[in-house]
Amino acid sequence: MATESDSSRELTFEIFRFNPLDPGSEPRMQTYTLREEPYMTLFRALNRIREEQDPGLQFDFACRSAVCGSCGMMINGRPTLACKTLTSDLASTIRLHPLPAFKLIGDLSVDTGTWFREMGSRVEAWVHERQAFDPEAIEEPMDDDLAVAIYESDRCIECGCCVASCGVANTRGDFLAPAGMNRVARFMMDPRDGRSTGDWFEVVASDEGVFGCIGLMACQDVCPKELPLLEVYGYLRRRALGAAFVRKQR
Amino acid sequence: MARSPYISSAAEAVDRQSVRGRADATWPAESRRQVIYELISGLSGLALALFMWGHMFFVASILLGTRGFDWLAEALEVTYIAQPTVVIIFALFVIHAALAARKIPAQLRERRRFAHLAKELRDSERQWRNIGPDGVLKPHVESWLWIWQVRTGMIMLVLGSFHLVLIGLDIFTTLFGDRAGIEAATSMARTAGGLVWVYGVLLLCVEFHAGIGLYRLAIKWGAGARLSRTALWRVEKFLFWFFLGLGLVVLLVLAEIIPPPLGFILGS
Numbered sequence: 001m002a003t004e005s006d007s008s009r010e011l012t013f014e015i016f017r018f019n020p021l022d023p024g025s026e027p028r029m030q031t032y033t034l035r036e037e038p039y040m041t042l043f044r045a046l047n048r049i050r051e052e053q054d055p056g057l058q059f060d061f062a063c064r065s066a067v068c069g070s071c072g073m074m075i076n077g078r079p080t081l082a083c084k085t086l087t088s089d090l091a092s093t094i095r096l097h098p099l100p101a102f103k104l105i106g107d108l109s110v111d112t113g114t115w116f117r118e119m120g121s122r123v124e125a126w127v128h129e130r131q132a133f134d135p136e137a138i139e140e141p142m143d144d145d146l147a148v149a150i151y152e153s154d155r156c157i158e159c160g161c162c163v164a165s166c167g168v169a170n171t172r173g174d175f176l177a178p179a180g181m182n183r184v185a186r187f188m189m190d191p192r193d194g195r196s197t198g199d200w201f202e203v204v205a206s207d208e209g210v211f212g213c214i215g216l217m218a219c220q221d222v223c224p225k226e227l228p229l230l231e232v233y234g235y236l237r238r239r240a241l242g243a244a245f246v247r248k249q250r
Numbered sequence: 251m252a253r254s255p256y257i258s259s260a261a262e263a264v265d266r267q268s269v270r271g272r273a274d275a276t277w278p279a280e281s282r283r284q285v286i287y288e289l290i291s292g293l294s295g296l297a298l299a300l301f302m303w304g305h306m307f308f309v310a311s312i313l314l315g316t317r318g319f320d321w322l323a324e325a326l327e328v329t330y331i332a333q334p335t336v337v338i339i340f341a342l343f344v345i346h347a348a349l350a351a352r353k354i355p356a357q358l359r360e361r362r363r364f365a366h367l368a369k370e371l372r373d374s375e376r377q378w379r380n381i382g383p384d385g386v387l388k389p390h391v392e393s394w395l396w397i398w399q400v401r402t403g404m405i406m407l408v409l410g411s412f413h414l415v416l417i418g419l420d421i422f423t424t425l426f427g428d429r430a431g432i433e434a435a436t437s438m439a440r441t442a443g444g445l446v447w448v449y450g451v452l453l454l455c456v457e458f459h460a461g462i463g464l465y466r467l468a469i470k471w472g473a474g475a476r477l478s479r480t481a482l483w484r485v486e487k488f489l490f491w492f493f494l495g496l497g498l499v500v501l502l503v504l505a506e507i508i509p510p511p512l513g514f515i516l517g518s
Contacts, residue, residue: 076377077370078390091377100367167393170367171360205281207352211288214353214396215470217479218371221390230469230479237471244285 009036012093013049015057019106029095030054042082042094043071046108058107066224069159072099073108079161081224099164101177112160119180123203125187130194146189153186153232155225162219162229174208178219178229181210185232188239197243205240291349292467294342299460301339306493312503315513316434323432332421332432340414347407354400368393399462402455409452416440438504446505453497461490 011034018027032049043064050057062068064083071082074097076090087094102110119125162178163169169177176184184204187193204210210233220229311322326332355361375389419425420432427436441449465486469479477485502508 074370076374078374078378089378093377095377100363165367165371165390167364167367167396171355171357171364202281205285207284211284213470215466216393216396217469218390218393221392222371234471240285241289244282 008038009092010034011036011045011087013045014093014095015049015108016097017057017107018104019058020104021106036087036092040087042075042085042087042096045087045094046082058105058109060109067157069112069157072110072112072159072161072164072224073097074099074164079164079222081159081161084224099160101163101166101170102160110160112158112163115160115163116158116179119176119183123176123180123184123187125183127187127190127192128194130192140191142191146191150186150189152228153182153189156182156227157225159224161222161224165218165222167216167218168212168214172208172212175212176203176209178223181213181236182227182229182232184209185236188236197239201240201243204236205244210236210240287349287352291346291352292470294346295350295460295463296467298339298342298346299464301342302456302460303493306496306500309504310496310500312434312437312500313510313512314516315510316438317516318510318512319434319437323434327421327431336414336418336421340418343410343414347403350403364393365397368397395462399459402459405451406455406459409448409455412448413452438506441501441504442506446501446507449501449504450498453501454494457490457494457497461486461493464489 013032013034014029015032016027017025017030019025032053034045034048037044041064043061046057046059047061050059059073059082060070061083062070064071066081066084069081072079073082074095075082075085076095079099082096096108098104098108098110099112102112102115105111156179158179160179166175166177169175181204184200187195188197188200188204206212213233215233217230220227223229308322308326309319312319323332326335355364371390372394373389417432420427420430420436422430424430426440427433465482468477468482499508499511503510
């Protein structure tokens with residue numbers, strides 16, 4: 001076969017195995033081998049392992065094109081999307097772990113959904129209208145730079161890689177984490193949102209928010225969508241500072 | 251604020267952790283306190299780092315020989331600049347330590363988890379064979395360096411306190427040397443007598459801790475938006491090596507291992 005030429009590598013996969021629902025299951029690393037194909041992604045490799053070697057292996061995939069955010073995992077110690085990762089970029093031994101900081105469903109599969117839903121309700125991640133929506137009215141124009149900034153923050157696919165890479169999020173469950181702060185910034189920037197900076201103050205300026213962040217920027221380094229998180233945190237810190245010293249009433 | 255029925259009901263469904271629920275209960279004292287802690291820890295760190303650079307230039311007067319050093323020390327003492335500085339720096343030192351330490355995970359279990367993650371991220375690059383087509387697979391070392399920032403901070407808390415007490419005794423008492431004040435002869439005898447190792451470790455810790463601390467302050471408050479992180483990192487590295495190099499030369503002179511290289515200027 002052309003795909004299995006002599007030059008293709010034999011890949012060794014060391015995969016974390018544990019089923020928390022099975023009382024007999026112990027956390028362990030299991031080894032699989034697979035011959036590399038041209039342009040092989042981890043999506044392809046894991047599916048082949050599951051089809052050909054171990055039907056019980058748990059992992060998540062949906063879109064296989066870095067949009068759905070369900071295949072985040074630790075690949076050789078780095079949280080990233082499996083569907084976006086080519087095996088040719090990796091050494092021949094590939095170590096896979098589930099994302100830390102999330103609840104483990106089994107093997108490589110974690111529950112990011114519950115975390116993101118709780119975060120969304122905590123920061124009230126919807127536009128709080130200034131006044132009742134009038135479908136007849138002409139929409140107010142928005143500055144180009146602002147529209148782009150909001151769009152950039154909205155590009156988050158909620159894969160959880162930033163949360164997994166964050167030392168603070170990994171040690172403190174109440175931390176808003178990179179994805180949460182990005183979400184806050186998205187609505188704080190939005191002029192259609194009626195909340196004033198003071199309304200945000202509690203959730204942003206607290207130790208659970210941007211002042212809990214140490215600024216290590218692992219989140220930005222691993223973000224598969226390359227979101228401008230550095231700018232986001234700088235923006236939040238400056239806004240929180242302004243709110244702390246400008247807003248006196250209430 | 252007028253809201254649609256849907257939004258107000260959704261907002262009511264949110265638990266006590268929500269923006270408004272928490273805000274009504276505890277705003278603003280607790281959150282304002284957090285802002286103030288963050289500001290004080292940042293500003294005290296900034297002040298200490300800037301002081302250390304100035305300090306380095308003052309101590310570097312030893313490169314001109316003992317006369318230059320003694321002249322500068324006495325000038326700062328008769329004008330009553332040195333005395334309050336020792337007290338203020340000691341206070342800032344303690345305040346900074348107390349406030350910066352609030353970021354250190356309390357449980358040993360949490361610290362181990364943090365360290366494990368930082369190591370994984372640091373070493374991950376080695377296991378990626380190629381840099382991807384986007385060229386973004388940089389190793390992430392900053393989490394690991396933060397752990398060392400904590401460690402150097404701990405070391406400085408001990409060695410720095412020792413140094414500050416020693417200098418305090420120098421300035422305020424006649425316990426060491428001929429007069430109440432910093433003297434080159436006392437400092438050199440002390441350093442050559444064995445404290446060179448203490449000061450060597452302290453120097454390394456100070457430059458490492460201050461350099462990364464300033465870099466992180468710049469990152470945190472948004473200078474990173476203008477200068478890229480790479481550029482800031484380069485500035486940090488330059489400052490680290492410059493002050494470490496200068497400090498080592500000064501230390502060697504103080505330990506009487508090499509003669510003052512600029513002694514000819516004052517003709518000694």
